[in-house]
Amino acid sequence: MNESIFTITDRKSLGAYLKREREAQGISVRKMAVLAEIRPATVQNVEKGSFTPRLDVLQRMLSALGKSIQIV
Numbered sequence: 245m246n247e248s249i250f251t252i253t254d255r256k257s258l259g260a261y262l263k264r265e266r267e268a269q270g271i272s273v274r275k276m277a278v279l280a281e282i283r284p285a286t287v288q289n290v291e292k293g294s295f296t297p298r299l300d301v302l303q304r305m306l307s308a309l310g311k312s313i314q315i316v
Contacts, residue, residue, distance in 0.1 A: 256293030
């Protein structure tokens with residue numbers, strides 16, 4: 245099993261990571277919002293780093309990308 249572990253230190257780097265992963269998978273903002281059951285504006289605000297999502301919202305966004313979060 246190939247695991248990728250990294251640390252996100254601020255909301256701008258979190259947003260950049262989510263946007264990079266979303267675009268790499270060819271998923272639109274609208275599709276991401278549908279998959280994560282959130283508004284497209286929320287996706288955009290998180291990706292810009294202007295909004296810090298609640299943990300449940302972050303998990304849904306990551307799940308939409310086939311990723312998960314592990315808190316240790």
